[in-house]
Amino acid sequence: MAHEVVLLDFWPSMFGMRVRVALAEKGIKYEYKEEDLRNKSPLLLKMNPIHKKIPVLIHNGKPVCESLVIVQYIDEVWKDKNPFLPSDPYHKAHSRFWADFIEQKVYDTARKIWATKGEEQEVAKKEFIETFKILEGELGEKPFFGGETFGFVDIALITFYSWFYTYETFGNFSIEAECPKIIAWAKRCMQKESVANSLPDQKKIYEFTVWMKKYFGMD
């Protein structure tokens, strides 16, 4: 079957990066379309009328929205290569639980580290470290959250790594000092081409954030 795959994305988005990683893991050829979020394309508004957000995967003309829904979709359609989820239903549920934990706990807290100051920022830093310590506990001695192989939970989390320098610089703390196993895991993931080619350089994300804060008057 011929596959026409288009990804509507925004280069610093950790949600968009998840889809890039998933597509690379499966070796899927696709067209990448950069969106200007201040001037969203008619295609984006047509393909995601409800949220008007990226990422959107357009497969043979049909849109799939929400990053982890897209990653599961990719896993189910291209099921013969590098499965992201375990086949056993209990282990699958376990992976979904941890991906959901990441969805619930990471983004909003992490955002506050660079977007706020003072007490609010301190609370966010504390929560961020607590969340990552819990994740460290779940990782344990495994090379990946998926076990021996890189999987769904790894994809859900690794994209935040590109933002770590930004969090550390604005928050004035070291994630490695607090959660060394997470950094070791992240570096292990970055050795995979699919990950290294999908995540922007951490310094570029920082520069983007500095610019964004100025532009939106957030300083």
Place this chain on the structure above:
Amino acid sequence: MAEVKLHGIWFSPFLYRVIWALKLKGISYEYIEEDLSNKSPLLLQYNPVHKKIPVLVHSRKPICESMIIIEYIEEKWPQTPLLPSDPYERAKARFWVKFVEEKAPAIWSLYRSTGEEQKKALKDSSEMLKILEEQGLGEKKFFGGDTIGIVDIAFGVIAHWFGVFEEIVEVKVLEAHAFPRLHAWKENFEEVPVIKENLPDRDKMLDYFKKRRMEILSASQ
């Protein structure tokens, strides 16, 4: 057959999602009522991360988070499927489940607040219902098509509890003239035998949630 246990609290909508999935598939289970003010050691052992119900325990292995439990049930017991088999349709169903999870807090906010905050919750609830009616449900009888599916179950509890909250705060939102298709959907959904026979006692709910609302409002003063 291996044992299935379900830990819950009688007034929890998230519990009922799991009850409906189990009943629709004809799965026997033992129900264990938890006390939220005094959580059992077993619950804390099964759900150390969130310490919440519902928790499904199958052959002594716990699964947490209502929608994750339902996907597990769907895979273990494929009869009476709740998800479509086509990956694109499955992705659409999961999208709507996520939408419901993201927007449902507005109905809790409606119940827990007054004044400006409540006005905002009213607006957010209406917006959620409008999108569900026009883009989620469309012309279908159920979100799942001709039979109920995972999205009906996910939203069904929200709609039902919303009805109880509407009565308590004396505001009607999900009305036939404002949301004709969604209103019809709710009536059809609650007529499905498994759903109809598995709803918490309405008077008990009104009583409990009225008391809780008074406690919440007086605590915030």
